[in-house]
Amino acid sequence: MQDAAVMDQHYELQQTQRLSVIVGAGVEARLAAVVEGLSPDGVVIIHDAALCSQAQRIGQLIGAKTLLAVPCDAQAKRLNVVERLAEELHAANTTRATVMVAIGGGTLTDLAGFVAAIYLRGIAFVSCPTTTLSMCDAALGGKNGVDLCGLKNRLGTIRQPNAIVMDTDWLQSLPDEMFREGLVEVIKKAAVLDADRFAKLEQLAPALLTRDADATMQTVAMAVDMKMTVVVADEHEGDKRRALNAGHTIGHAIESLANGSLRHGHAVAMGMIAECRAAKVDTAITQRVTDLLHAIGVDTDTPAHLRNPAKLWEIARHDKKAVRGHVPMYVPMMLGAGAIVDLTEESLARAMS
């Protein structure tokens, strides 16, 4: 019988046979069966070095003999780290039938997913994201990779994991600021994809502010379903995935100008509101998005020192999504229905005024 507090969903993808995503409090207990279902010849865990006790506990549950820790700082997503991990996999006699289990936030799942994709040209991969941002976004969709020459995610692949297990109890140790930034990605998706879910998030907001377990589970499950619906329709990143970039055109520019002083989700929240203003979205819609972000404890005002249209434009027009002079944004023209609008230097200046 299906437990009502657990989401256990299967998505049919071209690339992998069938991707199973399990979300809920305590679903860590199901990991052993998930791994066993992949008929492994050994299990190796790659985990965030900050999550050693969790990794050891899970290692015992699933019979992993090799645990490899990675410090998840700004140097983690680098080719030298990929090489070190690959050498350690070799030393641990990893074969094509070994299952890799990754435990950590988006930094770790991006890195380990890349290693799993290229080691012996691909070994089975089970992703266990431990931050709201990785549960609601980074660990979904199969994109993995590392940075190069100071540029984010320059090397990588799109390869779906075999399973994703998200135990919302793992979020308990996450600081509030990080807990909230991942929820911004859910609000972003609902704003451009699903008005009913946006309204549901408005209802859940007070409970999310206090990190209520049931509200968290429902919110993560919504994020999984919205993102996976887009990914199933657009596995190889064509046009449909554009909806997932809402808030990110100006948000990325703000994040880079902030130079590490703003977390990604917070920059995206500011970017969402600035993009609505730049695209002249109906003020009632912009206000609803602003109110919901405030209700979960996220600020939407771009700080004065980052409200520099000339510098932001310079960054935005060199963004990898800009083509032939066009800088596209995906904005909620109606709640739950987005459209592509080009950002211009003038509209950006208006948004920042």
Ligand SMILES: NC(=O)c1ccc[n+]([C@@H]2O[C@H](COP(=O)([O-])OP(=O)(O)OC[C@H]3O[C@@H](n4cnc5c(N)ncnc54)[C@H](O)[C@@H]3O)[C@@H](O)[C@H]2O)c1
């Ligand atoms: N692949 C994609 O589609 C995609 C999408 C969005 C973001 N990303 C990537 O995700 C990364 C950011 O991921 P993130 O926001 O999850 O941050 P993160 O993985 O860098 O983790 C942030 C911090 O939280 C700590 N942490 C992780 N889990 C914890 C827990 N349960 N309790 C306490 N501390 C914990 C980490 O040690 C780290 O210090 C970036 O590298 C970004 O490029 C990828």
Ligand SMILES: [Zn+2]
């Ligand atoms: Zn994002």
